[in-house]
Amino acid sequence: MLRDITLGQYYPADSPVHKLDPRVKLFGALVYIVSLFVFRGIFGFLLATIFLLFLIKICQVPFRFMVKGLKPIVILMVFTAVFNLFLTPGKQVLFHYGILTITMEGVKNAAFMLVRLTYLIVGTSVMTLTTTPNQLTDGLEKALKPLSKVGVPVHAVSMMMSIALRFIPILIEETDIIMKAQMARGADFEEGSLIVRAKNMIPLLVPLFISAFRRADDLAMAMEARCYEGGEGRSKMRPLSYRRMDYGAYLLLFSYLGGIIALRVFL
């Protein structure tokens, strides 16, 4: 279960999306998320779908990697859909039994909500799967550079983020191992009341935290040994600079967003 989390996992390939400047992809993800909450009606939906399919097609990441990210949130999606289905008031009643009412509007809402959540996850996976965490944080660092003038430690924060992304899979694996070790000794993480289950988590969390602190200590030392002294005076392996294709991508993004807005306003 824990291994299904695809957050921060990079899929190496040589696609045009991989080669884009990370700032474009960050901005693109933002635009796409916004568009998902702006679009309305079947044409908006079609446009968002075509755009996503186009991205999936050109980014050369196998489809199953993209949908893997959906697994952990299936429950959330079902809940949202059910709530929307039964709790949307409307004129056209399709089904009525006791307090349960399904309206046409409810069906529509539920369907769109499912689509929104799915597209949101898949859309952002396109970004994280095609961008290494380092590039992502480099992009973030550069995009937020102006903030460092007012004292925000932009470099430190983005370094922390990229390290966090690197260690997520390691800590997940470690949790898995500790969990299995405790289960082999009779620990039970699935049964009992919420309080009982929370209590059962303690023998899991304590060793996990201890090991995380030890790792942090080791890592800090390893970084220091490799002459890391903060952002000052560092050079970049991949200095960020926009190329023609990046401007093209921006253009595409803006036309897409314009299209979505136009469809909402005029249809």
Add this chain to the structure above:
Amino acid sequence: MGIIKASKLVFEYIRRDEEGNVDSIQTAVDHVDLDVNEGDFIVILGHNGSGKSTLAKQLNALLIPSEGTLWVEGKDTKERENVRDVRRTAGMVFQNPDNQIIASVVEEDVGFGPENLGVPTEEIWKRVEESLTSVGMLKFRRHSPNKLSGGQKQRVAIAGVMAMEPKCIVLDEPTAMLDPNGRREVLSAVHELNRKKGITVILITHYMEEAVDADYIYVMDEGKVVMEGLPKEIFSQVEELKRHRLDVPQATLLAYELKKAGLPLPDGILTRQELAEELERCYVNYTK
């Protein structure tokens, strides 16, 4: 003066209570003298807690000696302004491969050191390629470190140090967490760097087999250097090694026991090969 020289080096871990009063003092390194020549392959042996890691961290200026002096390429590690040069000259590889890889892609991790040094971009890529090639990991350059075996991760860590173009690398039990295959991989990579590029190697280990090919061995116990010499000299003193809670290589031990039982074998047999040859000679002499 060699590339690394230590004179009466002392390091104390000082534990303080809440008020800042000294609670206890643990002398982890106790009057150690070292003299390492450029290009040498040095092995430091010692039982758990004998102060090997503490010594290693001082070679990289991660710890500053409490007493005595340590020079790395003639630079005193005590001086704040030498720290960067010291770390560039003597790179460091640690025990746990996971906890020293910073990036999520192999080549980005190898580039981390040069980035910190402010090396220009094209030069970084050149160095990344060269150092990955030198440890045989070039074809994994785009991989995630999480998907590599322990031995491969450790070789990436070595490449990360090599990309800073050090003259010396210090490896603190780099094979302790690896399986036999991984250990062989890492060791042969290190030997190759020593042989082909003339990199000075200081290998800390408690696997005796890894010490057999060394140019010089130091044995530590309770913070002191208790024995030093060529592998042959060290391993011929089986009793002495046992006293410092160290094993000897299997071949050496067998030779030692056979000799004690009366076979005319020489001291300081290190490998199975040598043992087999010596036994054959015994047999031939005996049948004559």
